Amino acid sequence: MKLHDLAHGRTGDKGDVSNISVIAYRPEHLGYLQKALTIERVAEHLGHRVETVTRYDLPQLGAMNFVIRGALKGGVTRSLELDAHGKCLSSVLLDMPLPKVDV
Template sequence: MVLMTTVILADYAHARAGDKGNILSIAVFPLDPAHYAWLRRELTAERVAAQFATRRPSRVQRYEVASLAALNFVLDDALEGGVNRSPGLDRHGKSLSYLLLSMRLPAPG
């Protein structure tokens, strides 16, 4: 039997979130640049979509920014209509980076 060890993303990366209308953007940066390859392998658009399933994004796209050793995720329709329409406390989505950082991923190998 093979046991897969998982880790919390926040122990290996930091993130910055932003918004434009009803679109959420979250950039993820490894704390150690040596973990960029691991992030590229494990932090997929599909996994991010699953993590944000309760926000019901209509699309999740991932962009690699190798010059910054970063991944940028763009989630369409994830902000309850955007800043002017959302009844949420954090209409800008700034704290949603913590939702991403709480993800569990297979440990770097």
């Protein structure tokens, strides 16, 4: 199973920082997603694209927000990356395979 089976995402950017919101389709999946989407696993999945990852839990929204520093290689006006705004990063994260974890 992949993350996109249980959640959808939305990205935003500010300078060299990208944020990816992961929103559970169903509220009962949030506990599992919180255990499966550790900062370490997200950073490993995104690989060389990141310097640091911070996670903010938003249980009232059934969501988590990941703030990823260094993801945009200088930001929109300074990067030669094809995806300068980082809009594809949510698709990259949503393709992440999910582990088996006890809830």
